[in-house]
Amino acid sequence: MIYIVLVVVVGAVAVLTAWLNSPGAKGRRGEAMVERTLARLDPGEYRVLHNVTLPTTGGHTTQIDHVVISRYGIFVLETKHLAGWVFGKAGDAKWTQSFGRHARNTFQNPLRQNHAHVKALQTATGLGDEAFESLVIMTGKATFKTGIPKGVLALRDLMQVLRAMPRQRLTDTQVKAAVNAIEAARLAPGPETDREHIETTVRRHGAGNGMVATASKLYFRGLAINIGLKLIGVALMIAVAWFAYQRISDITTDYAESQLTGKPAATQPAPETAPPTPVPATSPVPETTPPTTAETTPEPEPAPAPTDIRNRMPKDVRCAYSPDTDRCACLDPRGFKYQAALEQCKARALGEA
Incomplete structure (x- = not known):
């Protein structure tokens, strides 16, 4: 029975670990981190929208992680939850993520990706370039090896950037009109909209351009390593815990028995006894006949009854x-x-x- 429990526990931990390390789960964690940060903004001064999907030309869609609308402008945020090293400049079509010599992944330049988001919002609101600010937010532990491009910032700097905008770009009337226009143009948030967006993206970019294959290879390689290491680690932890439980149980039982019976516990070492002291030789003492009177012969005490x-x-x-x-x-x-x-x-x- 214990082996079945071990297999079930190890399998569950492995599946959970694999899901938590998948690209989709990491992306959602990054977006959730940005959402919690934006929740600290004054709702009377900033209006925040998340996961905004807008239709574009040719029957396609574009999906924007976060939109912050205020008198200081419309901030379009693209979240990237990355680790390792990142190589890329503002003008590059592709950026490269590296985890070492043999693990590399190329992905679309998020600054260019966010530029398309800005254009879609301009179409929806009718506002010009001066009203918009494009920002790429890095929530992971990635390190840029070619310098951080303009418009890319760490999550810890986001609030300072939003609150430090020096001038007013929109009136209160324009802010309200922009919010209403975006709400009217966006597709209803939900799994169905997300699925349609993925399908249109695959049709537009295609699955055979090398990006999907490279990402899949990188993902499954990391997945196999993760599962293997987690299986070994969990199995070792369970084995150590089970051994410790058995040992503690044995010690507790032995101690309880020793307390009740007065015998030393089996798990405790027997106390050391000193060697017997040699008795010096003495001259023989002549035997004497003990007195036979009743006064000098003590009666033996009765043995104590055994205690149950x-x-x-x-x-x-x-x-x-x-x-x-x-x-x-x-x-x-x-x-x-x-x-x-x-x-x-x-x-x-x-x-x-």
Whole structure:
């Protein structure tokens, strides 16, 4: 039975770990981090929209992670939750993510990607370039090896950038009109809209341009390594925990028996005894005949009656004994474990005490 439990636990941990390390889950974690940061903005001054999907020309769609609308402008945020090294400049069509010599992944320049988002919002609101600010937010631990391009910032700097805009770009009327226009143009948020957006993106870019194959290879390679390491780690932790549990259980049982019977516990080392002191040789003492009078012959004391250890257990203690494992456990009326010797516990469990 224990092996079945081990297999189930290890399998569940492996599946959960694989899902948490998938690109989709990492992306959602990054977006959630940005959402929590934007929630600190004053709602009376900033209006925040998340996961905005807008239709574009040719029956396609574009999906924007976050849009912040205020008198200081419309901030279009693209979230990237990346690790490793990132190589790329503002004018490059593709950026490269590297985890070492053999693990590389190329992806679309998020600054260019966000430029398309800005154009879609301009079409929806009718506002010009001066009203918009494009920002790429990095939420992971990635390090730029070619310098951080303009418009890319870490999540920790986002609030400072939003609150430090020096001039007002929109009136209150324009802010309200922009919010209403975006809400009217966006597709209803939900799984169905997300699925349609993925399908239109695949049709537009195609699945055979090398990006999907490279990303899949990188993902499955990392997935296999992750699962293998997690399986080994979880198996070792469970084995150590099970061994420790068995050891503690044995020590507890031995100690309880020693407390009740007065014998040293089996798990404790026997106390060392000093060697006997040699008795010096002496001259023989002549034997004397002891007096035979009744006054000088003490009567032997009666031997103490043996004590039945079962009588020490309170009557309201309940015990259970397993013949398969030869283990026994007792509980007091409050539900706490009652320490009892094995024979004492068995006697109570079998109704002999």
